[in-house]
Amino acid sequence: MKPTLLILTQVATHHRDAIAERFEILYAPDAEGRAAQIATQGERIRAVLTIGSTGLTAAEIDAMPALELVCALGAGFENIAVAHARARGIAVANGAGTNDSCVADHAFALLLATVRAVPQLDAATRAGTWRTALPLRPNVSGKRLGIVGLGTIGRRIARRGEGFDLEIGYHNRKPREDAGYRYFDSIGALAAWADYLVIATPGGAGTRHLVDASVLAALGPAGFLVNIARGSVVDTEALASALRAGKLGGAGLDVYESEPAPPVVLFDCPNVVLTPHVAGWSPEAITASVTQFLENARRHFAGEGLLTPVD
Numbered sequence: 001m002k003p004t005l006l007i008l009t010q011v012a013t014h015h016r017d018a019i020a021e022r023f024e025i026l027y028a029p030d031a032e033g034r035a036a037q038i039a040t041q042g043e044r045i046r047a048v049l050t051i052g053s054t055g056l057t058a059a060e061i062d063a064m065p066a067l068e069l070v071c072a073l074g075a076g077f078e079n080i081a082v083a084h085a086r087a088r089g090i091a092v093a094n095g096a097g098t099n100d101s102c103v104a105d106h107a108f109a110l111l112l113a114t115v116r117a118v119p120q121l122d123a124a125t126r127a128g129t130w131r132t133a134l135p136l137r138p139n140v141s142g143k144r145l146g147i148v149g150l151g152t153i154g155r156r157i158a159r160r161g162e163g164f165d166l167e168i169g170y171h172n173r174k175p176r177e178d179a180g181y182r183y184f185d186s187i188g189a190l191a192a193w194a195d196y197l198v199i200a201t202p203g204g205a206g207t208r209h210l211v212d213a214s215v216l217a218a219l220g221p222a223g224f225l226v227n228i229a230r231g232s233v234v235d236t237e238a239l240a241s242a243l244r245a246g247k248l249g250g251a252g253l254d255v256y257e258s259e260p261a262p263p264v265v266l267f268d269c270p271n272v273v274l275t276p277h278v279a280g281w282s283p284e285a286i287t288a289s290v291t292q293f294l295e296n297a298r299r300h301f302a303g304e305g306l307l308t309p310v311d
Contacts, residue, residue: 003046003301006064008034008054009073015290022294023047038063047071047300049293052094052203053230053259053277055079061088069300073289074099074280075153077310078204078230092310093296097152098288099280104156106279107198107228108164110252113273114224115140115196117250120271138222141165146194148187148210149201149229150176157198169193187211191218196226203230213238216248224250228279231256236263243269254279 005023007016019025026041028034038045038060047069050056056070058081070085072094085092113119116137124134145166147154158168158181168181171190175183184190187210191197197219201207211225211234219225225248227234236257242248243266250271256263259277266272296306 004041004044005047005049005297006037006041006045008048008050008056011049011073011290012286015286018290019049019294022297047297049073050080052076052078052080055081056085057081058084061085061090069093069297071095071293071296072310073293076203076230078202080310082310091300091306093293093300093306093308094310095289095292096308098292099282099285100153100156102282102285103153103200103228103279104160106254106275107153107157107200107226108160110226110228110254110273110275111196111198111224112140114226114250114252114271117271119273143167143195144169144193146170146184146190146197147181148190148197148199148233150179150181151200151202153228154198154200155179157200166196187215188218191215191223192220194219194223196224199225199227199229199233201229201233203232208232209235209238211235211239213242216242219248221247222249224248224252226252228254231259231263236265240265240269243272246270 002022002024004026006026006028008028010029016025026037028037042063043065045064046066048056048067049071051073061067061081061084067090070080070090070092072080074095077094080092082092141164143166145161145168147157147170150170150172154170161168169184169190170181171184171187199211216238239251243251252273254275255277292307296308299306
């Protein structure tokens, strides 16, 4: 008999078909369906597939007495009650490593689009404006790239930065012995040094508004911010104020505090490039994430160690 799996995030039909070969699926990618499935089927559920932003609460875990495995489809797990799950003896895994390259690619797409003002130049071209009527945009190459969070994604961003002849610096809770980049013990010091500040740190209470008005002031009017991590890391109101006052050169954001609602407060700000939390989404990345979930599930139900357990 197949174990029952509750899926709390959108999964394409062909991927659900692959998952259904191993599980009886309860599909609830919206809040109403989620509550209904847990209320009526909670006793049968042995595994949950979710994502970091959607999460899984302690109360929901307690409503599923047979639950033994929780997996995040992506790398993030900030809204999963991990400690509570562990106290119940429930295994927790994530999709670490499956979309790192895709996210790093998107981070540089946002950086290039923002620094070189690609959306504005596209609009000007469509309006018939020639280059002589437009301000010059700076080089991306030959500058300083500061990375907040030198994990697997941060390191891939750094490698791409090297390809643009950028000097790399980073801020972590502690320096990495295996990294040859310059370490800064505070995000403010990193921002003051950098021309570009890319946010690649986990979300959650510990990093909420890590990028605040003081960090944006340190980055300065010639500086650019890119966030492909979690919207909560950046103080949106402070960012809007800095952009409107000309105290920041520009920002490229894939994540927002308001998501899935768009960051309306930024709509009238100059030089902002916005995408709807798609940095980790590509056919290759999603397929890899589903494949890794299936391997973690296979290992768990076979009594083997997980491939990517959440620390």
